[in-house]
Amino acid sequence: MDTRVAPQVRPPDPSGAKVASPRRGGLRRSLVRALPVSPAVILLLLFLAGPIGYCAYIAFTDLQLTGQAQSSFVGFDNFRAAFEDEAFLNAVWLTLVFTVLSSLVGQNTLGLALAALMQRASKPVRTVVGGIVVTAWVLPEVVAGFLLYAFFRREGTLNAILDWLHLPSQNWLFTLPILAVSFANVWRGTAFSMLVYSAALNEIPKEITEAAEVDGAGGWRRMWHITLPMIRRSIGTNLMLNTLQTLSVFGLIWVMTRGGPSGKSQTLPLFMYEQAFQKSMIGYGTAVALLLLVVGSLFSVVYMRLLRTEV
Amino acid sequence: MAIPVARTTARPTVRTPLKSRRANRRLAADAGLLVLAAAFALPLVWVVLSSLDPHAGLKVQVPDGVTLDNFDAVLTPDITFTPLLNSLILCGGGTLLTVVCSTLAAYPLSRFRSRLNRPFLLTILFATSLPITAIMVPVYALFVQVNLIDTVQGTIFFFAASQLPFAIWLMKNFMDGVPKELEEAAWTDGASSLQSLVRIVLPLMGPGVAVVTVFSFVMMWGNFFVPFMLLLTPDQMPASVSINEFFGNRGTVVYGQLAAFSIIYSTPVILLYVLVARRLGGGFALGGAVKG
Numbered sequence: 001m002d003t004r005v006a007p008q009v010r011p012p013d014p015s016g017a018k019v020a021s022p023r024r025g026g027l028r029r030s031l032v033r034a035l036p037v038s039p040a041v042i043l044l045l046l047f048l049a050g051p052i053g054y055c056a057y058i059a060f061t062d063l064q065l066t067g068q069a070q071s072s073f074v075g076f077d078n079f080r081a082a083f084e085d086e087a088f089l090n091a092v093w094l095t096l097v098f099t100v101l102s103s104l105v106g107q108n109t110l111g112l113a114l115a116a117l118m119q120r121a122s123k124p125v126r127t128v129v130g131g132i133v134v135t136a137w138v139l140p141e142v143v144a145g146f147l148l149y150a151f152f153r154r155e156g157t158l159n160a161i162l163d164w165l166h167l168p169s170q171n172w173l174f175t176l177p178i179l180a181v182s183f184a185n186v187w188r189g190t191a192f193s194m195l196v197y198s199a200a201l202n203e204i205p206k207e208i209t210e211a212a213e214v215d216g217a218g219g220w221r222r223m224w225h226i227t228l229p230m231i232r233r234s235i236g237t238n239l240m241l242n243t244l245q246t247l248s249v250f251g252l253i254w255v256m257t258r259g260g261p262s263g264k265s266q267t268l269p270l271f272m273y274e275q276a277f278q279k280s281m282i283g284y285g286t287a288v289a290l291l292l293l294v295v296g297s298l299f300s301v302v303y304m305r306l307l308r309t310e311v
Numbered sequence: 312m313a314i315p316v317a318r319t320t321a322r323p324t325v326r327t328p329l330k331s332r333r334a335n336r337r338l339a340a341d342a343g344l345l346v347l348a349a350a351f352a353l354p355l356v357w358v359v360l361s362s363l364d365p366h367a368g369l370k371v372q373v374p375d376g377v378t379l380d381n382f383d384a385v386l387t388p389d390i391t392f393t394p395l396l397n398s399l400i401l402c403g404g405g406t407l408l409t410v411v412c413s414t415l416a417a418y419p420l421s422r423f424r425s426r427l428n429r430p431f432l433l434t435i436l437f438a439t440s441l442p443i444t445a446i447m448v449p450v451y452a453l454f455v456q457v458n459l460i461d462t463v464q465g466t467i468f469f470f471a472a473s474q475l476p477f478a479i480w481l482m483k484n485f486m487d488g489v490p491k492e493l494e495e496a497a498w499t500d501g502a503s504s505l506q507s508l509v510r511i512v513l514p515l516m517g518p519g520v521a522v523v524t525v526f527s528f529v530m531m532w533g534n535f536f537v538p539f540m541l542l543l544t545p546d547q548m549p550a551s552v553s554i555n556e557f558f559g560n561r562g563t564v565v566y567g568q569l570a571a572f573s574i575i576y577s578t579p580v581i582l583l584y585v586l587v588a589r590r591l592g593g594g595f596a597l598g599g600a601v602k603g
Contacts, residue, residue: 033419033504034427040416040475043408047450047472048438055449063452114347120333120340129348136351138584140533142554143573147354150361150369150566157353160370187351219336241440248444251535251551269444276448285448292445300440304433 052293059287064280071283078287088288090263091271095247098182098267103246106186108239111193115201116223118194130194137191145255148184149173152256177257177265184252189245193238200234201227233306240303247296268292358570367567381571390553390568391575398549398576400463401538402531405470409527410520412471413478418508420479421486422494432483438476447540454541461543469537474527481526485519486512525587529580550576 059078063071082088114133118126136144151157152172159169172180204227212222228235250269253259259266259274266274268288276285353371361367362381364374385391420428450469451460459465489512497507513520531537535551542548554576557569 030425033423033425036415036418036504037420037431040412040479043412043468043472044438044475047469048446048475051446051450051453052441054453055446058449058452110347114344117340117344117347120336121344122337122341125341125344129344129351132348132352132355134584134588135355135581138529138581139577140535140551140580142533142535142551143358143577146554146569146573147358150357151354153369156369157357157371187354190351244440244442248442250444251539254535255555272445272448276451282448282452286452289445289448292442296440296442296445297437300437303440304436307436 055286055290055293058283059290061283062281063283063286074283078284079291081284082287082291087263087266088271091266091268091288094178094265095267097178098185098249099243099246101179101182102185102189103242104239106182107189107193107242107246108235110186110190111238112197112235114190114194115197116227118198119201133191133194136187137189139188141188141251142255144188145184145252148180148187148252149256152180152183173257174261177261181253181256181265184256185246185249188252189242192245193242196234196238197231200231204230236306237303240299240306244296244299244303247292247299358573361567361570362574364567367565367570369566381565381567382575384565385568385572385575390556391550391572393546394548394550394553395576397463397547397553398532398551401466401470401549402528404463404467405474405531406524406528408467408471409474409478410524413475413482413523414508414513414520416475416479417482417486418504418512420483422491422504432480435476435479439480443473444536447536451540460541461547463542463547466538466541469541470531470534473537474530478523478527481523482519485516485522488519489515522587525583529583532580 058071060073060075061071062074062077114129118129121129139147149156153159154169154171154174158172162169170176208230209222209226212226217225248269249267250273253265253267253270257265259270263271269292272285272288272292274285275288276282357369357371360371360374363377363379364372365376365378365380367374367381419425420432454460454465454469459468493515494507494511497511502510533551538549539552542552545553550572554569554572557564557572
């Protein structure tokens with residue numbers, strides 16, 4: 001950047017007041033100031049906004065990987081086809097199950113439980129438990145997938161434990177694959193909620209809970225009437241972020257089940273991948289991707305409103 | 312591992328019933344937590360034990376003899392070194408690009424007032440939480456058209472772009488924490504914005520830059536779908552994709568070696584996380600996004 005511009009960038013201002021509107025400095029100064037943002041903006045436009053725009057375009061075409069030289073505009077055909085496609089509806093249903101089980105119920109509740117227990121536990125226990133849960137979270141997606149694959153396989157740890165307890169064992173990845181991958185996602189994702197809730201619970205003034213305790217309110221009542229209302233903003237943002245993360249899980253399920261057997265754990269990202277690449281229907285796969293993006297955007301907007309950020 | 316912890320609830324109280332009730336409660340909380348932690352630990356215990364077990368299977372079992380043969384077997388150029396080097400190039404390149412671009416972008420956003428700041432930051436925040444997985448199919452189609460498919464630089468660019476929104480957001484928040492007064496002196500002495508950014512702001516927000524760097528790197532290191540889609544040549548695959556080889560092409564799965572490789576591949580990110588965990592206070596992704 002040009003050194004000579006500098007005095008204009010910030011004119012000596014003895015009062016210390018903020019420099020007023022950019023209009024006063026003129027266009028040139030605004031451009032110079034905006035210059036450092038440009039590499040980021042170019043990258044974002046080319047590699048993020050571009051693909052999203054392209055996504056919105058090819059979702060309305062019959063683009064295929066092979067055979068066809070030209071693709072043509074087909075309007076809403078891909079979407080119409082999707083809603084008549086049982087495999088798509090199955091994927092929508094499984095995505096719902098996966099999200100509700102693993103994100104809303106699993107990660108969220110377990111994360112809150114862990115955070116609440118940690119408030120009361122002794123320090124060494126807190127450190128050990130926190131370490132284990134966070135390690136599960138930091139592990140690369142594929143490694144987490146393999147560990148849980150081993151855990152749920154017929155000859156894996158879960159069945160060994162069930163046998164030892166004389167409970168019926170079964171081939172989890174075959175009989176209840178969506179349940180298995182949901183548990184895997186809980187295992188991997190709970191640390192995030194735990195950290196959010198630990199931070200939120202730490203901010204509740206001790207006096208309030210202590211006063212309630214002296215007044216004789218039990219643990220559950222304090223949780224329900226005091227703690228939960230006080231951290232409701234954290235609950236909202238945490239639910240949003242969990243849901244958004246869960247919507248885009250691919251590697252974990254891919255490693256554990258590849259979406260199978262016969263589509264029984266095929267959530268939307270895996271369905272999208274199968275249509276686009278294994279069946280070479282890029283247009284159709286992209287239409288599914290666009291739907292996923294739209295759902296994600298809705299969640300994203302709600303999340304921003306919850307955050308009510310002062311940008 | 313360092314994670315944010317609550318203040319201890321114990322505080323000298325006059326009323327003994329309350330005190331003993333608290334002690335009981337702590338015992339109960341400890342017990343509950345340890346049970347939960349055991350469940351969380353099982354898969355981790357499996358990977359550690361199996362990596363040392365000459366006859367590793369799929370369930371947690373104490374090995375009858377401890378051996379490093381599994382590590383020995385996977386520490387070859389083909390299985391470990393090339394994929395890890397590929398990972399390092401991809402994630403290193405992507406991280407470098409992310410950190411440089413986000414630092415530059417954060418500076419005017421944090422220092423100057425403009426009518427465009429708010430819309431820009433809101434767009435960035437919005438992009439932060441888009442499901443990137445969804446756009447991988449169009450990205451693939453686009454990359455095929457512009458001949459970026461199966462190139463390392465194309466993958467690096469996409470990695471950087473996908474990480475940028477969050478990086479800019481975090482970086483801007485960290486930069487806001489550096490008082491403006493320190494720069495004003497430099498400005499009156501005639502320093503340019505770039506000079507004051509490099510000489511004054513960046514040194515003061517070193518920890519913030521470290522957090523963004525480590526976070527970006529860890530996210531890319533563990534990412535499977537992006538290189539899985541954008542790279543085709545096996546020689547270019549990072550560890551996140553090459554680990555699949557253990558299942559597919561090598562016939563029977565040698566679980567001990569798979570476990571050993573998983574440990575080698577995971578160790579760098581765990582170490583990096585431990586390094587920055589204290590800085591993060593409220594946890595990784597929360598520093599900027601949740602606290603707002």
